[in-house]
Amino acid sequence: MNNLYILLTLKVLLLLLPGYTNGQQNAANVAGHPRLILLKGEEKALIEAVKADRYKLKVHNEILAECEEILGTVPVERIKIGMRMLSASREAMLRIFYLSYAWRMTDDKRYVERAKEELAAISLFSDWNPSHFLDVAEMTIAAAIGYDWLYDELSPAERTQIRDAIRTKGLVPSLNSQYNWWLKATHNWNQVCNTGMLMGALAIYEDDVELADQLIERGKESIKLPMKDYEPDGAYPEGYMYWGYGTTFNVLFINTMERAFGKAYDLSSTPGFLGTASFMQNMTGVTGDSFNFSDSDLGGVLQPAMFWFAQKTDNPSLLWVEREHMVKLSANVREDNRLLPLTLIWSKDSDLQAMDPPKNKLWTGKGKTPVALMRSSWVDSTAIYVGFKGGSPSTNHGHMDVGSFVMESDGVRWAIDFGREDYRLLEAQKINIWKFDQDSERWGVFKYSNLAHNTLSVNGELQNVKGHAPLINFSETADSTTATMDLSTLYPQLTALKRKITVANAENVTISDSYAGGATENTIRWSMLTDATVKLVDGMHAELTKEGKKLLLHVNSPHDISLKTWATDFDYVGNETVIVGFELKIAPHQAGDIVVQLVPCR
Numbered sequence: 001m002n003n004l005y006i007l008l009t010l011k012v013l014l015l016l017l018p019g020y021t022n023g024q025q026n027a028a029n030v031a032g033h034p035r036l037i038l039l040k041g042e043e044k045a046l047i048e049a050v051k052a053d054r055y056k057l058k059v060h061n062e063i064l065a066e067c068e069e070i071l072g073t074v075p076v077e078r079i080k081i082g083m084r085m086l087s088a089s090r091e092a093m094l095r096i097f098y099l100s101y102a103w104r105m106t107d108d109k110r111y112v113e114r115a116k117e118e119l120a121a122i123s124l125f126s127d128w129n130p131s132h133f134l135d136v137a138e139m140t141i142a143a144a145i146g147y148d149w150l151y152d153e154l155s156p157a158e159r160t161q162i163r164d165a166i167r168t169k170g171l172v173p174s175l176n177s178q179y180n181w182w183l184k185a186t187h188n189w190n191q192v193c194n195t196g197m198l199m200g201a202l203a204i205y206e207d208d209v210e211l212a213d214q215l216i217e218r219g220k221e222s223i224k225l226p227m228k229d230y231e232p233d234g235a236y237p238e239g240y241m242y243w244g245y246g247t248t249f250n251v252l253f254i255n256t257m258e259r260a261f262g263k264a265y266d267l268s269s270t271p272g273f274l275g276t277a278s279f280m281q282n283m284t285g286v287t288g289d290s291f292n293f294s295d296s297d298l299g300g301v302l303q304p305a306m307f308w309f310a311q312k313t314d315n316p317s318l319l320w321v322e323r324e325h326m327v328k329l330s331a332n333v334r335e336d337n338r339l340l341p342l343t344l345i346w347s348k349d350s351d352l353q354a355m356d357p358p359k360n361k362l363w364t365g366k367g368k369t370p371v372a373l374m375r376s377s378w379v380d381s382t383a384i385y386v387g388f389k390g391g392s393p394s395t396n397h398g399h400m401d402v403g404s405f406v407m408e409s410d411g412v413r414w415a416i417d418f419g420r421e422d423y424r425l426l427e428a429q430k431i432n433i434w435k436f437d438q439d440s441e442r443w444g445v446f447k448y449s450n451l452a453h454n455t456l457s458v459n460g461e462l463q464n465v466k467g468h469a470p471l472i473n474f475s476e477t478a479d480s481t482t483a484t485m486d487l488s489t490l491y492p493q494l495t496a497l498k499r500k501i502t503v504a505n506a507e508n509v510t511i512s513d514s515y516a517g518g519a520t521e522n523t524i525r526w527s528m529l530t531d532a533t534v535k536l537v538d539g540m541h542a543e544l545t546k547e548g549k550k551l552l553l554h555v556n557s558p559h560d561i562s563l564k565t566w567a568t569d570f571d572y573v574g575n576e577t578v579i580v581g582f583e584l585k586i587a588p589h590q591a592g593d594i595v596v597q598l599v600p601c602r
Contacts, residue, residue: 030205033151034104035260036144037252038345043104046348050105055326055352056344060105062333063340067102070095071114075121082424085129089138092122094338096142100149101341112153119146120158123165130173133182134189137196140170144196144203163204170200171215183222187238187396188246190226194219195253202260216257220267223253227270234275235365238397240283241296241420247276248305248339255308255346268312272367277309277318282363282373283387284321285408286380288328291373291387293404295397295420298573302329304342307350316350317358320378326352361503362474362481368395370471372483376506384409384600386509388501390469390485393443394436400443400450400463403487403499407509409600410549415454415528416572418447438465447570452579456487456497456513457525463490472498480504493518495589510556513594517586526594527581528553531572534580536563542580543601550601557595558584 034040050056076092078085099115102108122128122139129135147154147162154162174180174197182189198219201212226246229237236243257265268274283291284300292298302325310318326343333340357378364372369391377383385408393400397420407415426433426445433442443462446452450463457463467489474483482502491497495516502510515524532546539562542553555561566579584594 029261029263030202031260031262034149035202035205036148036199036256037259037342038104038149039259046344047105049348050344053352055323056347059326059329059340059343062329063098064102064106066094066333067098067111067114070099071110075117077121078125080129082427084132084424085135086132086138089128089135089142090338092118093138093142093145094334096146097338097341100146103153104149112150115146115150116154116158119143119150119162123161125165125169127173128169130176130179133174133179133193136170136173136179137193140166140196140200143170144199148203163207166200166204167208167211171197171211174215183218184225186225186229188226188242188249190222191246191250191253194223195249195256198253199256202256219253220257223250223267224270226250227267227273229368230270230272230276231367232272233365233367234272234277234279235367235369235371236276236279237368237391237395239294239296239369240280240290240292240300242294242397243276243280243283244301244303244305244336247280248303248342251305251308252339252342272365274309274313275365277306277313277315278363279365279371279373280306281318281321281358282375283371285385285387285406285413286375286377286383287385287408287411287413288321288324289413291371291389291406292417292419293387293389293401293406294369294395294399298417298419300325301336302326302340302343304339304346307343307346310350311346316352316355319347319350319352320355320357323352323355360476362476362483364471364474364483366471368392369398370469370485372471372474372481372485372501374481374483374501374503376503380506382410382600382602384503384506384509386501386503388483388485390471390487392468392490393463393465398436399448399453400465401453401455402450402463402467402469402490403455403485404453405501405511406454407598409509409551409598410602412532412546412549412551414530414532414544414546414551414598416531416577417454417529418452418570418572418577421445421447436465438462440465446568451525451527452529452568454528456491456499457527458491458493458522460523460525461493464492467491473500493520493522507599509598511596511598515586515592515594517588517590520588522586524584524586524594525581526584526596527566527579529568529577529579531575531577534565534578536565539563544580552597552599552601553580554597554599555582555595556597557593560584 050060095118099111103111128139143166182193197215201215205212290300306322372388375385388405431441469485469487472486484500487497498514500512532544535543540555544551561582568577
């Protein structure tokens with residue numbers, strides 16, 4: 001009797017534990033295979049949606065064409081480059097996701113058989129490189145999609161092999177404190193790694209409910225940390241490229257939860273998260289290139305998460321830029337497009353053929369990295385575009401580019417940003433680029449310093465890594481847009497420094513810097529990086545020429561300066577670069593304004 005009483009008491013206590021209760025609910029409600037993203041039987045509606053829209057059909061055909069190329073390759077191999085195996089993980093994800101999609105959409109046996117070869121290959125890897133856990137996360141997603149989507153086509157032995165690999169090489173290492181530091185991170189590592197563990201756990205859910213529930217509940221709490229970075233407006237601190245990485249996986253986490261358990265999972269109600277789609281839309285210039293501040297690449301690429309946001313917010317104009325990327329897809333179908341099938345799954349109910357352009361010409365966001373994104377038109381190919389940023393060099397992947405901007409007109413980007421340096425090359429030279437202290441080796445890399453950006457330098461010194469430039473004012477009228485950042489804390493040599501940028505009448509851009517000097521004499525350097533040919537007309541004027549177009553750079557004030565150029569010894573998309581600007585000596589406590597206009601010559 002006593003033993004029975006003890007057993008009953010233990011069962012009651014277990015039911016009262018949050019994790020146990022969630023586990024029972026999850027076990028009762030989880031969908032059958034396939035349960036990740038695209039559920040069983042949903043292929044038919046997706047096929048019809050693809051056929052009815054020429055943009056979707058183009059993407060679909062590009063995926064199938066890539067699958068044909070994959071059929072002629074050998075399975076992915078475990079190759080490390082430096083400390084990373086990420087290239088192998090990403091290649092596996094692309095191949096398995098594309099082939100599994102192609103199988104479900106066409107019933108062509110060649111695709112499923114080839115996907116099984118890839119799954120067998122990665123299952124036999126000695127490990128998935130847990131010391132660089134992004135590698136594990138992306139490989140786990142690859143294996144999870146293949147296992148779940150091809151479940152009915154796998155033999156019992158194949159299921160066992162893949163399931164064991166997901167568990168031992170993917171999920172279990174995430175319990176090791178040596179590898180799971182990302183659980184407390186506030187950046188893209190958290191988003192990607194938690195999504196990998198969630199998808200792996202759900203793929204093999206019924207075979208290890210206890211482990212799966214533990215990882216699901218852990219991920220639901222942990223992923224809230226990076227989602228706070230979107231507050232208050234949706235500006236993403238790490239810039240264009242890492243928005244595409246972190247946010248896409250964050251959306252994948254939310255969507256995976258909702259599809260697997262058949263109910264809303266309202267992480268998307270976090271302040272700023274839904275607004276971040278507008279941030280990303282406006283981060284692409286008129287040329288189609290991105291505002292590539294910090295560690296970002298220049299080229300704009302198709303962003304699957306934007307299709308989820310468009311459906312979630314019932315705002316098809318969010319896809320205005322993405323539709324153009326769909327048209328250009330064949331030129332770079334493999335370039336960062338391993339999650340390409342998501343664009344079709346998440347746009348199933350969107351009409352991409354009938355769409356109005358966005359309305360606002362100014363988008364601003366505050367938070368860790370404030371931005372002001374301005375343009376004179378969404379439909380004029382000669383329109384002016386300006387991307388302007390504040391924030392701090394200490395932000396993850398940050399540069400000393402606070403106050404910097406890019407500028408376009410007449411289909412040309414005149415004021416440019418180098419964007420990221422190749423991490424592997426720097427790491428191979430034993431340069432520690434992942435510390436963000438004032439004396440970090442990171443700032444010895446020219447492309448990371450303020451001297452390489454379209455901002456100010458004082459006495460040739462670095463910006464203060466502990467400084468932060470907030471967005472303090474902005475406005476939009478029928479004829480102009482303007483925004484102001486307070487850069488004062490970036491320059492301790494000065495008492496105050498504020499930068500205002502105005503796009504006026506679709507005719508010019510004015511950069512105004514208001515300064516107040518410090519206790520000693522200082523030299524302010526104003527600089528703009530360009531890959532145009534620069535002709536110094538006189539001390540106050542320079543003429544920039546590129547692609548048969550011209551831009552006039554005119555210094556309105558002060559009048560005691562002389563424009564000059566500085567060499568960079570670096571190329572930008574194959575073009576030689578140069579810095580144009582000037583230096584200004586200011587007396588102790590002197591206050592004044594620096595005003596420069598950029599005027600397209602039409």
